[in-house]
Amino acid sequence: MVERLRVVHRNGAGREVQVPAEQAGTVELLDREPVWVPLRHPSERSIVTYWWSATTSRHVGCRSLQRLSMAMLLDFHPQVSDFAAWTARLEWVERGRVRRFVPDFFVRTAQGATVVVACPSASGASKRWEKQRQVLEQACSAAGWQLGSPRLPQGHALTNLRWVARYRHPRNADEAVQHRLLAAFARPRPLLDGVEACGVPRLTALPRLYHLLWRRELSLDWSVPLNPASVVRADAAPAMDPFTVRGRM
Template sequence: MKRTSGERAVGSRVLEGQVAGPLWSDACGWQDLALFCGDANLAFGRAMLNLDRGWSARWRATWKVGKVKRAGPVAGLNAVPLTGCVPWRGFTWRRGQYHRPGLEPVLSTGRQHAFESHREDQFIVMADFMGEAEEILSQPFLLKFEGEGGWREHIPDFLLISGRGRWLVDVRPEGRMDEDDVMKFAASSEVALALGWGYAVVTGWRALTWRNVDLLYSRRRPMQDRLGMMPRLLQTARAAQALSQPLTFRALADTCEFPALARPVILHLLWHRQLGVDLAAPFGDGSVVRVAREAVR
């Protein structure tokens, strides 16, 4: 748990394995779009933890179901039905506050989910766009762990539950974390690892990806298709793809009698991942659109 005088927490890094190239919206996950706190940071924080034998039975988690608080060792969290939890802290709105809390409606869960900052709101939107979230728990539990200075506490920002497993997530912009934060993130990482969950500290998003997803977000809600444009647009895109002919956003819209009406329908199909576009490139009339991989068959 000791550090040398030359050791310092460093800034965030792109997750190892991310490479430059197209990020097709129909095939990527939020992990492909996010920037993460580097492994060196978490290793630095891990050195400040007491991970002696039996630590997962000593460390405690406390969660809230309604107004009732329940607690137990972190080793038993997989047996806890966390889907009924409410946020650990209350969310308040008042004039002059510096953070921006709110409620984000999520299509994949059919409910509103709380956030405390614009960055946290972005994460919820990104998770909703991927369509994998069966549940998004804001501030799922209070973690009590042993670190430098004795017992410490941390409240992770989100627990994302899907058919592919669970992800514990903290959201912190690059350059806005100190040594104490890094220790807390490392503690959350160790808990997630012990439980077989994923863990990430999201510091931002890859260039252009948030701007593009935010554009599609404007057309995410259910819409009536009285002119029957959706099946025709998908059929046109599928035919062009079968002939290996690149089809741009504008060209696809122009195949309809009313291109101006077709554009929001295409954006709707993009949000729902029936069509795909490269999220790493500026979106515009020249953006190449493809049929989602699952819809090609």
């Protein structure tokens, strides 16, 4: 247990405010300005970028490509209703010094729970990371948050999702074409066969098909490469779970 564990966030006026971790559960963190933004340093290999979220129609900050993939998975998760980056900072006293840690994402679920996601370094968990995780667990317990445990899919599943995510924007939606595609894939069939059967030119139908895959209205086997022979269906088949969570999503 660490001493004087506090949560720092910005209020409506943009000023930093500190509250004890026990009171942080009542603070709305997802619509606040970031308390920290990473700066690119020549000695670091990380790449700071932003993910445009189809869930929120906002950009979400990512301090590395690993976090960018996690933002994509959060955006794809059916139980995620909102998420934001760097909107709160943990502060505590250790050996007489103030320590700080900024989780990667704060997530709201469809059930109204708050899930905190913090990703270890791509090189693996260090002693420093393990300490930060222990503090984060303490903060979650005090505030009534859940702690998300990132689990990126591997191989073809991640490659396929990255491809489909390119078509997440609503501009790729077309109700008339989507109805035709859903009818064409009412029974499982190869991707290209269904596209040809829907009666819409291929270059028009494919972006709409990928958009439906992103929205989970169509499904496929994510573990095999996405190609013209991939079997696509319009039923509610289970999709990959982007991360495990202590508690329910």
